[in-house]
Amino acid sequence: MANIAIIGGTGLTxxxxxxxxxxxxxxxxxxxxxxxxxxxxxEDVEVVFLPRHGAGHTIPPHKVNYRANLSVLDELGITxxxxxxxxxxxxxxxxxxxxxxxxxxxxxxxSRSHTFFDEGLEEVTHIDFTNxxxxxxxxxxxVAAKAASVPVxxxxxxxxxxxxRLETAAEIDRLEKDGCHVVxxxxxxxxxxxxxxxxxxxSINVVANKAAGRGDDNEITIEQINSNLKVGLxxxxxxxxxxxxxx
Ligand code: HPA
Numbered sequence: 334m335a336n337i338a339i340i341g342g343t344g345l346t347x348x349x350x351x352x353x354x355x356x357x358x359x360x361x362x363x364x365x366x367x368x369x370x371x372x373x374x375x376e377d378v379e380v381v382f383l384p385r386h387g388a389g390h391t392i393p394p395h396k397v398n399y400r401a402n403l404s405v406l407d408e409l410g411i412t413x414x415x416x417x418x419x420x421x422x423x424x425x426x427x428x429x430x431x432x433x434x435x436x437x438x439x440x441x442x443x444s445r446s447h448t449f450f451d452e453g454l455e456e457v458t459h460i461d462f463t464n465x466x467x468x469x470x471x472x473x474x475x476v477a478a479k480a481a482s483v484p485v486x487x488x489x490x491x492x493x494x495x496x497x498r499l500e501t502a503a504e505i506d507r508l509e510k511d512g513c514h515v516v517x518x519x520x521x522x523x524x525x526x527x528x529x530x531x532x533x534x535x536s537i538n539v540v541a542n543k544a545a546g547r548g549d550d551n552e553i554t555i556e557q558i559n560s561n562l563k564v565g566l567x568x569x570x571x572x573x574x575x576x577x578x579x580x
Contacts, residue, residue, distance in 0.1 A: 344562035394518035421544035447522035467533035477576035493521035502546025539565035
């Protein structure tokens with residue numbers, strides 16, 4: 334039985350190094366997850382892979398059914414979730430193709446179904462979210478990165494924006510003043526929902542571009558994002574191959 338799930342982000346709709354056992358269609362009371370779950374073997378460890386944006390990368394960040402994705406994984410007995418998220422780099426060390434393991438989040442998203450504690454409650458429920466990510470999994474990722482000789486930035490504050498458009502330069506200035514180091518569109522409510530379910534959840538951020546107003550170019554292009562992701566995700570795959578053995 335797999336107890337590890339990998340949620341793939343932009344550029345990672347399939348794990349090339351995964352030996353697929355089968356694809357499973359699941360449903361939940363919150364609706365359908367982004368895609369059939371892919372059950373397979375990665376380095377002799379059984380894992381479940383779920384492409385967050387759908388098998389054909391068609392679901393934009395604000396339309397992802399985060400509750401369905403997380404509740405289906407939880408119902409299957411998954412206890413550890415490694416999420417992969419493409420980000421823009423805000424602070425100088427967050428250069429294109431860099432990898433960061435965030436330890437904090439600021440949530441700027443809106444109008445997303447962001448909690449399981451919504452209706453039909455016996456009591457109003459507030460979860461602790463002081464540390465949004467599972468520290469033991471974060472540490473396991475850091476150890477795996479070292480073993481894989483992949484340099485990573487071990488702490489970062491992730492700004493979760495609504496998207497699907499990228500930010501203005503002024504918005505990035507504001508996020509930087511708020512203390513954010515990277516910006517992405519999919520980190521929330523995913524992290525909070527995982528915490529509500531008691532899952533051990535951590536994220537690997539791949540810097541796809543310098544955030545708006547931070548790079549040498551005046552504009553951010555999709556070509557630039559895709560080519561940086563291609564290189565960055567190869568590093569992520571090397572980390573994943575090791576971390577799944579250490580969980
Ligand atoms: N902003 C928000 N999300 C992103 C970015 C960005 O610059 N790059 C990749 N995902």
